[in-house]
Amino acid sequence: MNRIFNVTKPLTLLAAASLLLAACGGNNSDKTDKSTSSAATPAATTSPTNTTAASSDSQEKVTIEYWQYEYPSKVALINELIKQFEEQNPNITVKQTNFPYDQYNEKVATLVPAGKGPDVINLYYGWLPKYVSSGFLQPLPESGFPKADIENKYYPLVNASKIDGSYWAIPTAVRTLAVFYNKDLFTKANIAEPPQTWEELVEDSIRLTEKDSKDQFVVEGLAWEPGAQLHHWYRDGLLPQAGGQDLSEDRRKILWADTPAGLEAFQYLIDFAVKHKVGTTGVFTDDVTAFKTGHAAINIDGSFRLGSLATDAPDLNYGIAPLPSYKSKSAPSSYWANAIPAGVTGAKLDASIKFLQFLTSKEVQEQWVDKVGELPAQKEVATQDEYLNDEKLGPFIRQLDYSKAHFFIDETGERTLFVDAVNEVLLNKVPVEKAFTDLVAKTQKLYDDYWAKVDKK
Amino acid sequence: MVTTTTRRRAAEGSKSLSLRLNYRTQRYLFIYLMLSIPLLYFLLTRLFPILYSFNISFREWDILSPEKPFVGLDNYYGLFEDEAFRKSLKNTFFYVVVGIPGQLAVGLFAALLLQNVKLLRGFFRTIYFIPYITSIVAVSWVFRWLLMPNGWINGQILNLGLPAQPFLQSPDQAPYVIALSMIWQSVGFQMLIFLTGLEGIPKMYHEAAHIDGANAWDRFRFITLPLLNPIILFSAVIAGISYLQSFAHIVSMTQDGGPLNSTRTLVYHIYKLAFKNFDMGSASAATVILFVIILAFTLLQLKLLNRKIDY
Known part of the structure; x- marks a missing residue:
């Protein structure tokens, strides 16, 4: 009996070790990730009970994740913008994640089914139909982004992100x-x-x-x-x-x-x-x-x-x-636009909408021109003399009125x-x-x- | 009386036997447990994904959406209607057919030369081996730069008074350029394996044959080559699998497996299907096809090349 007991000891040890090993790979690292972040912001995770708390949003702390591809000036600027945004919204924490351009779709494709999705995602406009038809995105909420507003303020090229009558993504900046x-x-x-x-x-x-x-x-x-x-x-x-x-x-x-x-x-x-x-x-x-x-x-x-x-x-x-x-x-024109994935709801959705509104604000568009060099997506911002008279930016901006963005499937x-x-x-x-x-x-x-x-x- | 003692003896014997068995069982249990850890890992990271991709190959799945409707063999039919897939299949076979013999021949040649020198042997061995440990991406970019229309190699060709060559820009030449660069990169590895194999052939066979009047070619043909057979088998299988899986050279040296899909390989096509087109169903189907090809290819090689030769 004693000896048998001795065998079971290493056996249980082994089982425990293999469990540990299994826990290290795959989805579970996400959970440890989240638990550390929620330790920093006590009520960060959205539980079903949050829906009631969301209405009194001033107390609720929310963490949202922003994904974009690795482009040094964009990454640096977003970090800076997150700071500005968090100052204005002390109850929202934004975490930025980046992937190399070549692997962007690949990373999205592998991480999202594993349950590691973003709350706001930056996508090339030409990928939108694929993302929309696969049910990955939700249309931009009409309350936060009224259609009439978009069509008034933005250059007509953003029409490429209008699918089935709704806008699914909105850019900060465009390029020609x-x-x-x-x-x-x-x-x-x-x-x-x-x-x-x-x-x-x-x-x-x-x-x-x-x-x-x-x-x-x-x-x-x-x-x-x-x-x-x-x-x-x-x-x-x-x-x-x-x-x-x-x-x-x-x-x-x-x-x-x-x-x-x-x-x-x-x-x-x-x-x-x-x-x-x-x-x-x-x-x-x-x-x-x-x-x-x-x-x-x-x-x-x-x-x-x-x-x-x-x-x-x-x-x-x-x-x-x-x-x-x-x-x-x-x-020809094109753009990278920000969208909200389908699974984002409740307090996270509210925070994501706020962040997206911030990203498309006039101030951010102006910072974007200065730091990244892309053109403002809104007419009112782009047609300021400062930009129109710029030797390099001017010709790009003057083409925006008659620019087109092919609807890539x-x-x-x-x-x-x-x-x-x-x-x-x-x-x-x-x-x-x-x-x-x-x-x-x-x-x-x-x-x-x-x-x-x-x-x- | 007799029966009780025998009974007692039997009982004692069975007791000691069970104790012994227990001890043995414990040991074996422990050993097998230790051995099963890598097996468990293999199951988790290899076998389940393989089975899973078999399953996905019969489904339509764009990876982002939660539904994976069953579509039967549609993905397989679709692949064979896809011109780019057929082309990539053909190209992959081309790399295997040109690559394996090329790699084996050049590697063996280098090993035979090196075996006959003493001076600077280590130096040459290192030089030949360096390409194998150099990053494929770095090497590919150097090749690409050397081979561009107005690159260094074309400069030399023009200096000789010959017309400039398109190399990677031409669908006729690009596959050969890729195959050559893959061979170049693996020759060092091949040479090292062959050198070890050659060392293992007893000198007396050669001496005896020499005394009998066999010339160098005969000695190579009838002694070296047959005795190297296990090495050749090993090399051919390893090289075959690596050519069937060629990917990095294509990504780094060509534009999208072009021009006109002339260099696109099966693995590159799978990559495109899965992570550019998000068509996991077709990608899995193509993976299953690749799996079957590699399996068949390896079995065929084992059958054809695995002959025991002894003197």
């Missing part, structure tokens, strides 16, 4: 694409003004292109990377400028091939690499590097690049100009299809017409699949 041009290279080529029309862009980029005796690029007239910003330039810039339309009203049909404008714009974009040979993929690793190092005279890029150009290439003498126009003006998928179509022409010598027809058909199929899934629900 514009022409980045190297002033030194322009002077060298005797060009006084940045290009304003399609024709001028072609002429200028030909004049700016410099090749060595072996026909290799020394300077690209126009940096040409379809997978970077050029596919955006096509959808929301070239296509509408040529008189074409992107999507049908109900966002179910791709209309690129419905008018000759679609093909004309596609041909125009491809000609830079194939006919004019002023730039091509992979030269100087990519378009941004080429422009930074003075190996590209013009690049079509976004306002979000201003910050990294300032730190990585402080001596680069460059200017910004609105995108060249054709039959009309149009510029699958951002990576749509981009891949576009890049593939361009490569078919560039590498496999497929006729432009055929590549274009295939592109439209394949993109349409993506949309059909998406809507079939949505309709089923």
Whole structure:
């Protein structure tokens, strides 16, 4: 008996140890996390009894979690803003969590089912349809964010986050694409003004292109990377400028091939690499590097690049100009927007709404321009003289009135299809017409699949 | 009387037996318990996820939503209709077919050379081994930079008066570039394994064959190669699995497994399906297909290569 008892002792020890081991992995670390945070703020966790307490919210302490991707200036600014917000709302604590951009969706996808969701989440607008159709988000409460208010105050491009008649996310700042041009290279080529029309862009980029005796690029007239910003330039810039339309009203049909404008714009974009040979993929690793190092005279890029150009290439003498126009003006725009996940309720929801209102306030938008360099999402804030007259910000902001943000149902998928179509022409010598027809058909199929899934629900 | 003593003896015997058994049982119990800890860990972190992904492969799940409706074989049908999946399957086989023989041949060649030198042997061994322990991402970026249209390698090619090559920008050349870089990176590991194997072959076989008049090729063909068989088997299985799972090179050296999906591998495709498209059902289905391929491949290799050879 004694001996048997001796065996059971290590046995129970083992069982306890394995239990401990199991407890260390997976979901449970979240619980320890929460218990420590609730120790700091005694009534932080929302229990069912909180619903009654929520009405007398002045006493209730709430902790909410904010998620965004890792972008140093944004992370630093949010930390600063959280301090300001907590001063105004002493009963709310905000915790920021960051993930690298490349792993953002991956982290969301793995952590959320494990019960570690955020209360306010920053998402790229192009991901919204996926998040909405999977039931991950709740529409912005009408009480905190009246529809009429949004439509009055914000630039129309935020319409891309309106799905099924409700807004699901709201941005602090937006970005547009514009022409980045190297002033030194322009002077060298005797060009006084940045290009304003399609024709001028072609002429200028030909004049700016410099090749060595072996026909290799020394300077690209126009940096040409379809997978970077050029596919955006096509959808929301070239296509509408040529008189074409992107999507049908109900966002179910791709209309690129419905008018000759679609093909004309596609041909125009491809000609830079194939006919004019002023730039091509992979030269100087990519378009941004080429422009930074003075190996590209013009690049079509976004306002979000201003910050990294300032730190990585402080001596680069460059200017910004609105995108060249054709039959009309149009510029691609995009944004990161904040949304509230579906599971957030009660006191946490109230706190999240407050935080979101704070993030979209005029003061925060102004800080955002100064610290991050992105453009204010509200007209009233953006059109202040201080910004409009800014040499770099001005051209980006002036395009906001006629800017568009394509409704992506699958951002990576749509981009891949576009890049593939361009490569078919560039590498496999497929006729432009055929590549274009295939592109439209394949993109349409993506949309059909998406809507079939949505309709089923 | 007799019966009582025997009975007593039997009782004593059974008592001591039960005591002995108990002691033994205790020991074994303890040993098995200790052994079962890694097993438990394996069950938790490997086997359950595998079974779970089998289950998910028959469901539609976008990872964010709580429902996972059962859809039968739809995910599998969808995959085989997906051009990119078929392409990635083909590419993966290409890497296996080019990669394993390439890696084994170059590794064996390097090992044979090294075995015949004494001076600077350690130095060369280190040099060959360094790529294996270097970060794939870092190496890939160096390759990418060297191989870009106006990179250093094209500069040299142009200096020789030859036309510049697109390398990673071309769907025809990119798969070979990727395969070569994967081979380059694993040659050191292969060489080390082969060196150990070569050391294990008794010198007297070679001496005897030499006296009998066998030339160097014959000695390699009929002594070295057959006796290296277990090593070759091990290397081929390990290399096969690693080529079937190739991922990091694709992410770092190409744009999205391009151009035109020419370099996309099965694992990269799974990654895209799961974490870019949030299509966990299809991703799990693709994982199951990969699982079956690796299993079949390994069994086939064991069957084909596992021959006992002794002299």
